[in-house]
Amino acid sequence: MHNVGFFLYPGHQILDLAGPFAAFESVAKIAGRPLYALEVLSSAGGAVQGSGGAHVDSVSAQKAAVETLLVVGGEIAPMLAPNQVAAVSALARRTPRVASVCTGAFLLAEAGLLAGRRATTHWRVAQRLQQAYPDIRVEADRIFIADDGIWTSAGISAGIDLALALIEADHGMEMAREVARELVVYHRRSGGQSQFSPLSQMEPESDRIRLALAFARDHLPEPLPIERLAEAVHLSPRQFGRAFRRETGETPARAVERLRVEAARIRLQDGSEPVEQIAQAVGFTDPERMRRAFVKLCGMPPQAVRRTARREASNTPPD
Secondary structure (H helix, E strand, O other), X not given: OEEEEEEOOOOEOHHHHHHHHHHHHHHHHHHOOOOEEEEEXXXXXXXXXXXXXXXXXXXXXXXXXXXXXXXXXXXXXXXXXXXXXXXXXXXXXXOOEEEEOOOHHHHHHHXXXXXXXXXXOOHHHHHHHHHHOOOOEEOOOOOEEEEOOEEEEOOOOHHHHHHHHHHHHHXXXXXXXXXXXXXXXXXXXXXXXXXXXXXXXXXXXXXXHHHHHHHHHHOOOOOOOHHHHHHHOOOOHHHHHHHHHHHHOOOHHHHHHHHHHHHHHHHHHHOOOOHHHHHHHOOOOOHHHHHHHHHHHHOOOHXXXXXXXXXXXXXXXXX
């Protein structure tokens, strides 16, 4: 049995707890037997009020014995109180694997656990983390990072990606996939994936353009000329093209290319499919066209994306 402790403090974000907790909890349902024992911890035990006002019961971390410590995110000032830092420092010293979700990285940093390491956090406070702790290499645009037993993740929902990655490290990729299906989420985004999806980056104002992007995402393997996208939202190609560019700042063809690159990047990072097969699956007509799109949008070809993901998964330094 692997003991996982979730560390709370006043002002914690409830989803940073609930998402990873549900992921670990789901393993027992899939495995048919409990593989994790889950415990909610705090510096003194008792009910701990979160940022939204809800209270969560906890036990004291003073004598807890866990194999994975996960510090949830939330309001930064309360987590940096001396008693919180002391509790996490003491617990981390006897815990083989330590992780944080979102702003929880600040508590790990204050406890001295991230010095000289790579780390990530919510994009909104990444610069603040870097300025406050210059001995950390903060990589703001990452979903999660593992650095020699210390794991950090981006904000809110990225805690689920982190939990799935930890489950995969413990019990293999298929278990992580089954947990993702149980939670009705995509199988985990790899650590190197951007915190910003192409859809959220474009942020169109109107429902029609949002629907067109969703239609494109759901039909990536198929031809997606402007005429088809316009028809899907009941506009003429001319009306659609002008509205799309006005709301997203780019052409429909460029947006579709970005969606295809992101879909391909996830498959490259998470599996071993041949590049040619991935190109066909996401709608590129040939691998060379996909290679050009990757170089333009990612700064590297597909094979380099896969090598980087594999190197990070094994936690080995670059050549």
